[in-house]
Amino acid sequence: MKNRVKEFRAALGLTQQQLAGLAHVTARTIISIEKGQYSPSLLLAYRIALALGTPMETLYCLEENKQQEDQQYEDL
Amino acid sequence: MKIYNKKGLLWGIVWTAVGAFCLYRDAADASGFLPQQIKSVVLSLIMLAIGVTGFVRAFSKRASMEDRVEERDERSRLIRLKTASQTLRVLMWVQAAATVLGLLAYVFTENLVWGCLFLFSGLTITLEAAVSIAAAVYYEKRS
Numbered sequence: 001m002k003n004r005v006k007e008f009r010a011a012l013g014l015t016q017q018q019l020a021g022l023a024h025v026t027a028r029t030i031i032s033i034e035k036g037q038y039s040p041s042l043l044l045a046y047r048i049a050l051a052l053g054t055p056m057e058t059l060y061c062l063e064e065n066k067q068q069e070d071q072q073y074e075d076l
Numbered sequence: 077m078k079i080y081n082k083k084g085l086l087w088g089i090v091w092t093a094v095g096a097f098c099l100y101r102d103a104a105d106a107s108g109f110l111p112q113q114i115k116s117v118v119l120s121l122i123m124l125a126i127g128v129t130g131f132v133r134a135f136s137k138r139a140s141m142e143d144r145v146e147e148r149d150e151r152s153r154l155i156r157l158k159t160a161s162q163t164l165r166v167l168m169w170v171q172a173a174a175t176v177l178g179l180l181a182y183v184f185t186e187n188l189v190w191g192c193l194f195l196f197s198g199l200t201i202t203l204e205a206a207v208s209i210a211a212a213v214y215y216e217k218r219s
Contacts, residue, residue: 029151038151 002068003060006034008052022051080140084130091127095120164204171201 009019009030016034020027023044032038033048040048049056056062079085098120102113133139146152178194181187 024145024148026146026149026152029149032151038154041150044150 001039001060001065002036003033004054005030005048005052005059008054008059009034012052014052019048019051023047077135078137079134080137081134081143084140084143085134088127088130088132088134091123092131093127095122095124095127098123168201168204171197171204175201 005019009016014022016030017027020030023030024047025044029038029040029044030048033040045056045060049059052059098116102116102120133143175194175197178190178192178197181190182194
């Protein structure tokens with residue numbers, strides 16, 4: 001899933017380890033989320049959004065991801 | 077001193093005890109083959125190091141917090157689940173292959189060893205399938 005976690009984290013000057021500490025997860029999880037390899041649970045997504053002070057809709061590009069998934073369903 | 081991680085402390089004690097026992101046994105029985113003894117001592121020291129580290133970490137608030145985060149991390153849990161699931165899937169295929177091969181070998185050779193392989197693999201695969209169905213029903217109801 002596409003997201004803008006890296007962009008917002010960098011804007012705040014936080015390291016992956018620091019963000020991981022704020023969200024109570026390991027730095028590896030933050031790295032995977034930033035790479036789009038791992039989709040976080042709703043609660044973790046909310047924790048990260050709170051830590052970065054960004055609405056979830058913006059942080060996780062929800063509209064764009066929904067449209068992408070809708071397209072995949074239409075292609076079936 | 078306050079204990080922050082009881083489970084970690086317990087494992088630390090177990091590893092330290094096992095490591096110390098093995099080291100003592102190696103020291104007491106010095107008549108063995110030298111390379112084998114060196115290997116055994118190195119293994120004992122590794123066990124001792126794991127045990128002491130776990131023991132010390134159990135008394136550190138920061139280290140215990142790190143351990144807890146690592147244990148409860150949702151991605152790590154997902155990886156553990158996926159690993160277990162993949163392992164089981166591969167083992168089931170191996171057992172299925174062993175069952176078929178055992179049956180074919182028994183039909184062609186009439187050797188009882190192959191028959192036993194077929195029976196054992198068949199029984200285990202049936203048991204695994206039954207447990208898998210029961211677990212699926214359980215989680216279907218609970219999730």
